[in-house]
Amino acid sequence: MHAHTSLTTFLPSRRTALLASVGLLAGSSAVWAASKGRAKASEPGVWPRALVVPGGVVRLSLGPAPERPVAVAGEVPLLVLGDMIEWTAVVGIPLSAPLGAAHISVAATADSPARQVAYTVADKRYREQRLTVAPRTVDLSPENQARYERERDHQAGVMATFSTPLPARLAMQVPTPGRRSSSFGLRRVFNGQARNPHSGMDIAASTGTPVVAPLPGKVIDTGDYFFNGQTVWLDHGGGLLSMVCHLSAIDVQIGDSVHTGQRVGAVGATGRVTGPHLHWGVMLNRSMVDPALFLPA
Numbered sequence: 001m002h003a004h005t006s007l008t009t010f011l012p013s014r015r016t017a018l019l020a021s022v023g024l025l026a027g028s029s030a031v032w033a034a035s036k037g038r039a040k041a042s043e044p045g046v047w048p049r050a051l052v053v054p055g056g057v058v059r060l061s062l063g064p065a066p067e068r069p070v071a072v073a074g075e076v077p078l079l080v081l082g083d084m085i086e087w088t089a090v091v092g093i094p095l096s097a098p099l100g101a102a103h104i105s106v107a108a109t110a111d112s113p114a115r116q117v118a119y120t121v122a123d124k125r126y127r128e129q130r131l132t133v134a135p136r137t138v139d140l141s142p143e144n145q146a147r148y149e150r151e152r153d154h155q156a157g158v159m160a161t162f163s164t165p166l167p168a169r170l171a172m173q174v175p176t177p178g179r180r181s182s183s184f185g186l187r188r189v190f191n192g193q194a195r196n197p198h199s200g201m202d203i204a205a206s207t208g209t210p211v212v213a214p215l216p217g218k219v220i221d222t223g224d225y226f227f228n229g230q231t232v233w234l235d236h237g238g239g240l241l242s243m244v245c246h247l248s249a250i251d252v253q254i255g256d257s258v259h260t261g262q263r264v265g266a267v268g269a270t271g272r273v274t275g276p277h278l279h280w281g282v283m284l285n286r287s288m289v290d291p292a293l294f295l296p297a
Helices: 012-021 142-159
Strands: 057-063 070-073 079-083 086-092 100-107 115-121 128-131 187-190 201-204 210-212 217-225 229-235 240-250 263-267 278-284 287-289
Touching: 057 115, 070 086, 086 100, 086 278, 086 287, 142 217, 217 240, 229 263
Parallel strands: 128 187
Antiparallel strands: 057 086, 070 100, 079 086, 100 115, 201 278, 210 263, 217 229, 229 240, 240 263, 240 278, 278 287
């Protein structure tokens, strides 16, 4: 991020250039909304696109401040970008979020009194799929249940990662070519029992197709998991993470730094899947959000 000391003399046109340089604007014609303390509407050329629904993203204006404010949702730290003229919190909304009034807490420093910035979560009707299948295909054995719980606890620690430097841009590259499904948020009901909604984007591709990093980042986890198969987690900074799953090969190690477009693995069919494809997930402040919001239309 740019040093604060040079920002006091920025004219609006230079401020636009600054925001463009950190990937928040994509051209001088884009306008960065300045509705202090309000959710910002989706704007052309700004990523992630605002969609204030469960599984979406809200951008909240925090107004001017000489230093980057501290923003949290509950106890979860939030990504705050911008400059001393205007700071913006970029907030992921959990798929489980209730509809209606919500808020974040904002303070000048971690030890300062906090104020609330409110927003409203709107409804979104995700698809539902009801299936009747043999019980053995959905009910886990005691051994597999224990394995899943161990992996779930491990990955909860991975998902809590919040690091600096903050991301320099938020517009992502698709990790692999192929038909993108609209399955994010899909809720499957097996034998009358609802499962968690689908929390990523599935991309149809054949085994061995290269999978690349959607943004610069650091590899913070790799593994072969019961449901997700061979998986790579990337930390892009500020609580923005991504994961690629069901891989046939992993080409990076924990601790590696990668650039946008760098190969991290290959498409496969590992884990609980019926065929080869890539499951791509994006997490913001520990909430899985729709990856499509980070992609050019």
